[in-house]
Amino acid sequence: MPANKFVSSAANVHTTADGDDTSVVQHNRCGYAFLGEEGSFVFHGVSDLYADSVVVERIESTVPVVVDWAISPDTRGCSESSACTENSSCYEVEGGGYRCRCNNGYEGYPYLDPGCQDINECEDPGTNPCYGDCINTQGSYNCSCPLGSFGDAKIVNGCNWYKDSKFSSNIFTIAVLSGIAGILYGIRRRKLLKLRERFFEQNGGVLLRQKINSQGSHEAMTLFSTVQLCKATRNYSKDNIVGRGAYGVVYKGVLFDKRVVAIKM
CATH class of the missing domain: 2.10.25 (Laminin)
Known part of the structure; x- marks a missing residue:
């Protein structure tokens, strides 16, 4: 029904927009009017007019009301209106004016911040x-x-x-081989580190390190890592060989502080 149609609880009652009820019948100056869908309210006669009647509760719980509204148009028109927040747009409604709605892919309230938010x-x-x-x-x-x-x-x-594609087959093969190579490299590296640690202990490295630390000075003796020795000998270059003996090869090495030393492997 139209939004401005009234349903009255008593005959001969006329309620104006400003609440003037003076035009009711002469013997009863009480009246009650409300908005509601046509045909949704059933008048129960005189019992609905009693002071302790539950007619108001029945109206609020059973009579639906639909309010049709719109924002008044201005000189800018709908497309340039500032009433709609970000990620929303306006559309014109029948009878004049416009409303706002969220754009596709967004949801929320398009009139107040934070407005319409992205839908995942x-x-x-x-x-x-x-x-x-x-x-x-x-x-x-x-x-x-x-x-x-x-x-x-x-x-x-x-x-x-791609069941018959050589491209996908090659990618799968490369991925498998790369994974196997990575696992083998990790295993080999762990074995090498354990082997170096075992040799270091067998040759008294732990006791030597403890002795150096207990003296509180590294001037008499210094422990070097394999990385430092490789850098000093230019990765054990043949050009750095200065001698060979029964217990190994002797290389010329240059430390980071420019000291020249002999390194036996």
């Missing part, structure tokens, strides 16, 4: 189906087939794998 479509697969890799974007989302497949990821079984 990937969190609602029921409304935004994606049977592949889903990535949320501002106002939308991207749904693509997994690597090595093609098709439409927004439908069930829409992605097809």
Whole structure:
């Protein structure tokens, strides 16, 4: 029904917009009027007019009211209106004026801050189906087939794998070989570190380090790492060999402080 149509609880009652009830019947100067959907209210007769009647509660709980509203238009028009917040737009309504609504991919209240916020479509697969890799974007989302497949990821079984593709086969082979090589390298490195640690202990390295620390001075003796020795001998270059003996090869080395030393391997 139109928003301005009234349903009265008593006959011959006329209620004006400013609340003037003086035009009721002469023998009863009481009146009651309310907005409501036509045909939704049932008048129960005189019992509804008693002071202790529950008519008000019955009206509020059973009589629906629909209010039609709009923002008054101005000289700027709907497209240039500032009443709509960010990520929303206005639309004209019948009878004049306009309202605001969130753009597609956004939800919220378009009239007050923070206004319309982005919807994460990937969190609602029921409304935004994606049977592949889903990535949320501002106002939308991207749904693509997994690597090595093609098709439409927004439908069930829409992605097809490249079963006979040499490209996908090569990628898979390279990935497997790279993984195996990485594992073998890690195992070999751990074994090498354990071997160096064992040799260091067997040759009295731990006791030597404790003795140096207890003296509180490193001037008499210094321990060097393998990295430092490699750098001093230019990775044990043949040009740095100064002699060979029964117990190893002697190299010329230059330390970081420019001291020249002999290094036996």
